[in-house]
């Protein structure tokens with residue numbers, strides 16, 4: 001070893017640079033090898049390692065003067081044969097794993113140059129293991145063995161290297177520092193071309209590796225607690241502990257350090273240990289032992305004891321033990337500096353503790369775990385699954401070995417199916433990046449090829465929709481023991497309730513619940529739920545416009561699942577199917593909901609939405625879930641003949657807005673498009689007639705169907721930014737929903753048809769098509785135009801003409817709202833509109849300032865028809881209108 | 882070899898040797914030398930060293946070395962070995 005204090009000489013730097021360049025070149029060349037090439041190299045390496053297992057073990061013993069020859073041979077064989085058995089069929093080049101169901105493919109990318117520190121305790125086995133891993137993963141390694149194990153390690157590297165190169169590995173793939181200094185290590189750890197540090201060794205090496213600022217696999221020391229619980233097979237436990245703790249004279253860092261034994265079995269366990277060749281120290285001997293093998297200044301084990309035989313240690317200490325003593329057992333009464341033997345001891349000295357209860361045993365094991373063993377290994381012998389489970393929850397160890405030897409158990413593949421390794425990741429508890437048994441996958445960058453998935457879509461609607469004049473007669477098929485008709489005062493007054501009553505099966509017990517004529521509020525809903533409970537309703541008939549039907553949906557929800565928390569269910573979400581809150585599926589009561597719409601707009605009779613008025617906060621809350629959809633919808637035009645002109649216009653435009661928004665929605669599908677397009681066609685044709693000739697049955701009927709058909713579309717494709725704006729504005733200024741939509745509509749069409757400032761990410765759409773879809777709609781309506789821009793412009797104009805024909809105010813200013821008042825409201829309006837889930841399916845992602853612009857456009861009103869001829873210009877014009 | 886642009890085909894079976902020969906011919910050359918790699922499937926560390934040496938010699942002599950028909954796997958090797966920036970490439 002060179003002098004650690006002196007700086008690196010120029011020659012030394014040149015030497016180290018040469019090593020890195022050589023490794024870098026080898027790693028680069030290695031990337032050309034295929035899986036077959038690599039596998040052809042690995043096998044002879046493994047065979048060479050097996051053949052040399054004994055020689056290397058002998059060299060290690062001679063050089064390090066620690067451990068047991070026979071055990072080192074076994075370690076070398078595990079490092080080759082067992083590791084090979086694990087890696088041989090694994091793919092490590094190109095595609096290594098495929099997940100067809102998710103469209104993901106994992107592709108291997110080598111790391112490049114790895115700088116590897118190897119320990120004194122498992123010198124040659126660690127080198128063999130790392131060489132095999134490196135070749136399997138096409139990496140180059142520069143080894144820096146522990147200085148006291150340099151000769152045996154460099155010989156192991158040489159054997160692996162020559163075999164590898166002979167079978168096709170690139171020259172320079174392994175090198176070994178020819179002498180060792182901390183400066184060399186430091187230089188290489190910080191070298192820009194060293195991509196990973198794999199440090200197996202003591203805390204110093206691991207710390208240096210992690211401090212280098214490079215990705216590192218630093219795996220360090222442990223302090224394995226063992227809980228020997230009273231239900232365990234004691235004979236097995238005692239033998240396993242002896243096997244493990246004496247294996248290579250206790251040098252494996254996963255070996256047992258303190259055995260916590262239940263009081264009831266303590267004496268018999270110690271006797272069994274003694275019978276099998278352990279020496280049980282008395283108090284005085286324990287003290288002497290502690291003083292000799294543990295450094296009183298640092299509290300850590302004395303290096304001279306590491307890997308020595310029990311008899312050798314006894315000799316150092318001056319204990320008189322039988323000649324074949326395998327293990328020195330030292331009873332301790334606690335854990336920590338006051339009990340020096342409670343730390344890691346990589347030699348055959350085992351501390352034991354007598355625990356009065358499971359609770360005490362677990363706590364002492366935890367103390368040991370926290371006294372230098374966090375994240376490493378723990379062992380339990382027990383037949384009680386609950387205690388094993390508890391132990392695994394309490395103890396922080398990457399490997400929790402059950403009913404088997406700790407050291408060989410942790411190495412994997414002998415007593416269990418852990419991945420065979422010579423590097424135990426200790427997780428963050430041990431200052432490491434992994435708790436895994438380090439393996440080939442830690443020597444790879446795993447790239448994930450993520451193919452675009454064809455997103456699943458859906459089309460969900462109530463399974464019974466009855467439409468056309470007198471469709472209400474279908475009520476006859478629904479017997480009930482208690483039916484509640486929910487309606488509004490006016491509809492009851494004009495005899496609509498009577499029509500419903502007449503069409504129910506004879507003798508159906510009916511109660512009529514008249515709710516205030518306004519958008520539903522929580523207190524109205526809760527009062528309604530009380531009524532449903534009182535009458536033990538099994539059938540709810542909602543007879544009214546969107547407000548009544550929405551109220552009925554929410555009442556049904558709270559009636560069936562009283563635990564439903566409306567506030568929580570209204571929580572924001574991005575994707576209906578991934579949202580955080582789930583609607584309740586447990587039901588205390590059950591009632592069928594039949595919705596009979598009396599307006600031709602909302603389509604609430606088929607939708608999974610319900611809008612609730614939050615008076616306190618002056619906003620509307622949208623509940624959305626398919627469980628809200630009515631069970632039966634009746635679309636009978638006789639109930640809309642009484643609609644006054646204003647209501648016909650407002651609700652008709654709501655319907656048109658639904659269809660237009662669903663049509664360009666980012667959730668649109670061919671299923672929803674067909675409904676949206678048909679609804680738009682019906683509205684443009686029949687809404688003016690229904691408005692001007694309220695008694696025209698055909699027009700009323702077609703508009704009623706249009707509303708329902710549009711709702712089938714937006715129930716699945718959802719709406720867009722128009723509704724977000726209208727909800728915010730309508731709630732703030734008390735403007736009817738349809739009218740609020742109408743004020744925004746032409747501006748929103750122009751906005752959506754322009755090139756978005758921000759595209760809406762959507763797995764459902766391949767490209768931005770809103771402008772083209774508007775153009776298709778214009779074609780469908782026969783509006784003329786040659787280019788997409790012209791067609792969009794014509795659609796905006798046709799929409800404006802329709803609004804004019806329906807005498808709908810064409811600007812917010814026209815409603816008598818002053819500019820100052822509107823200006824004051826704008827920040828809130830924009831915020832509320834941005835929180836509204838409606839725009840999540842808008843084709844264009846609205847920026848908050850764009851929402852503000854849209855509000856102002858609607859305030860000023862007319863002017864959208866002057867849509868510019870290119871999309872880009874449209875955007876700027878919109879912003880300056 | 883003192884012409885403006887010379888095209889030389891590199892033998893895929895003996896890349897390092899071929900590059901070594903090119904390097905020897907560089908003396909007194911100027912302008913551009915195009916090495917056709919289209920029959921080279923893989924390179925080994927010797928070939929990389931030869932390329933590095935060639936780049937070094939060319940720098941000293943103001944000769945531009947252009948590699949033509951390098952497959953993407955070899956191109957990646959050159960990137961990883963930090964040699965790609967020392968050559969021009971032609972597809």
Ligand SMILES: NC(=O)c1ccc[n+]([C@@H]2O[C@H](COP(=O)([O-])OP(=O)(O)OC[C@H]3O[C@@H](n4cnc5c(N)ncnc54)[C@H](O)[C@@H]3O)[C@@H](O)[C@H]2O)c1
Nearest residue numbers: 488519545546547598599602604607609611639642643737
């Ligand atoms: N659930 C959904 O899918 C959905 C979709 C869009 C809108 N909405 C919501 O629906 C509500 C608006 O519903 P709406 O537009 O149907 O209005 P509405 O239900 O509020 O009814 C408006 C007025 O018209 C009266 N009316 C209803 N039918 C009548 C008839 N046939 N003749 C005469 N008067 C009649 C009502 O008594 C009421 O006074 C808003 O809360 C809106 O947010 C819900």
Ligand SMILES: [Fe+2]
Nearest residue numbers: 602654658737
């Ligand atoms: Fe609506």
